[in-house]
Amino acid sequence: NAGVIQTPRHKVTGKGQEATLWCEPISGHSAVFWYRQTIVQGLEFLTYFRNQAPIDDSGMPKERFSAQMPNQSHSTLKIQSTQPQDSAVYLCASSFWGGSETLYFGSGTRLTVL
């Protein structure tokens, strides 16, 4: 089992461009989480899917950020009109059913907005 796979590992965009980040959860896991990590804010929850349905997006910035899970094998996080303050490591995690259980994190995508 390769674990949670995130692509790309690094992405550099210019201010105002769009960025799409990909996540492949562990096979058989029904819950997928997205987090953002910065030095200043630490690890922040963004959004969460269970069985492909959005459950909680309370951490998502209301504008420019969107997440989807079109099938059980991948989820995407899209940031429109990227801004320098969006620079961070975006981490995806999956778990069996989304309750109080171990989250398995990918290695993250480092997004740099110039």
Add this chain to the structure above:
Amino acid sequence: QEKVQQSPESLIVPEGAMVSLNCSFSDSASQSIWWYQQHPGKGPKALISIFSNGNKKEGRLTVYLNRASLHVSLHIKDSQPSDSAVYLCAEDDYNQGKLIFGQGTKLSIKP
């Protein structure tokens, strides 16, 4: 307002020493408290969790939870250089797997 606070921010100890990390959380009704370990360039990895007041031991790790004082601690026995990492404490918000993380403690074990 930060819900989960960790101390110290960083810690350097010699190999073989006992390590103690502290964490305070904000909601006594929270279901589980988790500790994760994160090495540079990697995602966090779950180490141990605790639900009930008291302690729980797994290998070289022991965690103590006191809900009345909203405090949890992680102790690492016989520390190894490979234990050098950032340790993250997390509160499981409403027991749905949505973790609220502290800022972390950077641990360095000197050979």
